[in-house]
Amino acid sequence: MTIPLLPEHGGPDDGPAAAFDFSTNASPLGPPPALLAAVQAADRRSYPDPGYRALRRLLGDEDLVLPTAGGAEGIRRLTLAAMLAGRREVWVPQPGFGDYALAAQALGLAVKPYAEPADIRPAAPALVWICEPCNPTGASVAAWPELDALVIVDRAYEPLRLQGDTPALPPGAWQLVCPNKALGLTGIRAGYVIAPAADEVWARALSLAPSWVLSAEGVALLTHWPSTDTQAWLADARTTLRRWTTAQRALLADLDWLQRPSCTNFWLARPPRPDYAPRLRERGIRVRDASSFGLPGWVRLSTQPPAAQQALQQALLEIEGEDS
Template sequence: MTARIHGGPDAAGAAAHDFSTNANAAGPCPIALAAVRDADRARYPDPASTRVRAALAAFHGVTAGRVLPAASASEFIFRITAWAARQGVRQVELPPHAYGDYGAAARAWGLAAGEEAGLVWACEPSSPLGQQERSLRERIAGGATVVLDRAYEPLRLAGAASLDRAGLDRVWQLWSPNKALGLTGVRGAYAIAPAAAAAAAAQLQALAPSWPLGADGQAMLLAWCEPAVQQWLEASRAMLRDWKARQLALCRELGWTLQASQANFLVASHPLLPTALDRLRRRGVQLRDCASFGLPGRVRLSVQPPAAQDALAAAWRELAGAFR
């Protein structure tokens, strides 16, 4: 079985200064965290997620029938890939550098990469590069099922989305607010079906397990729709922009080469980085190796508070001195 590589805690536990995930470092959002803590775990949640779907529909200005709750973004990735395979799709298009579960789901269902892709994956801002998707409108015009992963749209710190409302109504939108809320330990996501995909939405809903959302996931998604939570998120983006400017300056001071990013994370490179990751981890600093993204020799690091940045700089300088 092929191992799936992710950032965040692993068998070694959580790092003191974790740059390896793209969660909002200004979080967790206190309002959302309180809602999760107050969730009633003693009873089954509504299996149809009626309140959640209605709230998300109003939040996005769509009908409730277009909202499909998911246990997580990864669960929906596998679900829609299974649906596409059942529709006769045999080829898939993956971004050149992207979240590994798109490809893992395709392999699980025997879909090959090819020019006649019936299922097209896109992510904006992209991970790990935090950039715009190229030729997204052309992909939509091609008639394939296009899934736009918008996990990092709420954490966009610059630029703008490629698609307007009309364009978004033609793609499947995949949202996982736990990143923006700084609550990645709470699993829960949702998709918004294209405006003209009622039959497909019903088929995908039929493929969902019972109770895809637990009580805490439902509480998080309901909180996501609250104006006060969105106000907190806007304030956190302002904080992240300040932290990012400081982190960019610090990384350049360390001699790292940086790639432009519109999100709360970026890709960096340095000749010593590939051999330094384990040593940094032992010093309490975790970065995300980009080899699994198809970018060997580079790392992705999320924007973190100044104290974590200073810990990274101190650990790097100590290691750099040892390498000399």
């Protein structure tokens, strides 16, 4: 029997609910009140328009926008569409979100990890995944070069960029947009793809979509995503997150944690000893063990409110006291 390849994520596990969850990289400030009201008022009695025509027109060119059931479904569907269109290699950021590689491995495609854009050298028709800014590192690049491949940019964390500008993307790149993390509504699986042209990959991705890929709540979320009110709320949220991030980084630095640079509300950190993640979990605090990213001893943390930071500080001081 073939053992299934399963992704590993942060967020809820099978233990008691964590009082303070630093493992999720979603915004702790969402959702915007008007958008939440629209989601709660979504008409669950009827199917949405199966073609999502009005929504697609709102989000861009109706003929080039494809709704997805969140980023993970989009990654799976686009990888399959790329394979059916003749792509044989899949280049994935390392460290990076595990679903890129798992989607390719499930289809028997060659997985090629890369650390820097210069590492990408396709030897066969290829799909290249870019996560900008990157999960789990929160890193960004100055600019992306032109690539001889089908390029799809996962932009789930672009609304959570706290420093720097969005880099230039490769010409002809596809874009995968997943607003639910920035909105603090990860339980609503809703996103969309913007294709550069209605080519064979686009046609296959359209035909591979399940019927009614978006729920009524998903339609409501995406309908209000580009609104002026939502975008103004996000701008204010980023201001708050910058302040909280500065305080949380200083807290960890005072306790001798090694921290990597990041332009987002999440980053990689290395505690003084490798057993901090389970010991924090025992105290009702969850961080994301980065071993599955190929970084044993490291964790990924997200910015959380001051009360959560105080709880984290107290727990870390208790652990240090036990070890002294």
